[in-house]
Amino acid sequence: MEIRGVKVDHATIQRWVFKFTPILDKEFRKRKKRVGMSWRMDETYIKVKGEWRYLYRAVDKQGNTVDFLLTKRRQRMSAQSFLIKAIEHNGKPRVINIDKSGSNSSAIRVYNKRALATKSRIRIRKCKYLNNIVEQDHRFIKWR
Incomplete structure (x- = not known):
C-alpha cells in the first residue's frame, strides 16, 4: 500500500486480518473441490516461528487436502477437534487410514x-503403505 502512496499502520492491517479471515475462509471452502470417501490421516511436528507445533493433516485417495489443524500439543482432544472439523466441512468418510497414532485412532x-x-461408523484402517501419500506431502511442508 505504501507503493501506492497510502500509509497504513500495522495495527490496522492486523484488525483487517482478524476481520476478513473468517469471511475469506468461508468463501474459499465454498469453492474447494469435493474430496473422496477414503481419507489418509497423519500428524507431524513442524517449527513455526521457532516453536515446535503439531500439524494434523488429512488427504483423500487422490492426494487432495481434506483439512488441516495446527496445535501446540499432540493429544486426543486435538485429534478429535481436527476430525470433527474435517467431517463438518467435507462430509463423513467411509474409511480413514492412519498410522499407529494413538490419538488419531482414539479420536475416531x-x-x-x-x-x-x-x-x-467410520472404518479405521492401519495400513502403513497407504499413508505414503500424506507422508510424502509432509516432506514439502517440513522442507520450508
Whole structure:
C-alpha cells in the first residue's frame, strides 16, 4: 500500500486480518473441490516461528487436502477437534487410514461411539503403505 502512496499502520492491517479471515475462509471452502470417501490421516511436528507445533493433516485417495489443524500439543482432544472439523466441512468418510497414532485412532473411536444412533461408523484402517501419500506431502511442508 505504501507503493501506492497510502500509509497504513500495522495495527490496522492486523484488525483487517482478524476481520476478513473468517469471511475469506468461508468463501474459499465454498469453492474447494469435493474430496473422496477414503481419507489418509497423519500428524507431524513442524517449527513455526521457532516453536515446535503439531500439524494434523488429512488427504483423500487422490492426494487432495481434506483439512488441516495446527496445535501446540499432540493429544486426543486435538485429534478429535481436527476430525470433527474435517467431517463438518467435507462430509463423513467411509474409511480413514492412519498410522499407529494413538490419538488419531482414539479420536475416531470416540466419534464412532457418538454416531451409534446413525449406525454409519467410520472404518479405521492401519495400513502403513497407504499413508505414503500424506507422508510424502509432509516432506514439502517440513522442507520450508
